[in-house]
Amino acid sequence: MATIKIKQVRSAINRSQRQKRTIQALGLKKLNQVVEKEATPQILGMVKKVQHLVEVVE
Structure with missing residues (x-):
């Protein structure tokens, strides 16, 4: 399966x-941190839930 890179671009402060x-759970701890994950349906669903805080770097 393909891998995707996920970068946190906005803070999680004042979020639910x-x-x-x-x-x-995605493994992000700081702003501008990039993690590489397998593109499973579970990971893609998590990215979709916080799409306003992260960006997918291809």
Whole structure:
């Protein structure tokens, strides 16, 4: 399966606890941090839930 790079571009401060946990589950801890994940349906769903906080770097 293909991999995607996920970059956090906005802060999780003043966001719901669910969004904070999703960012944490993706492995993101700081702004502008990039993590590489497998493009599974679960990961893509998590990215979709916090799409306003992250960007997918291809």
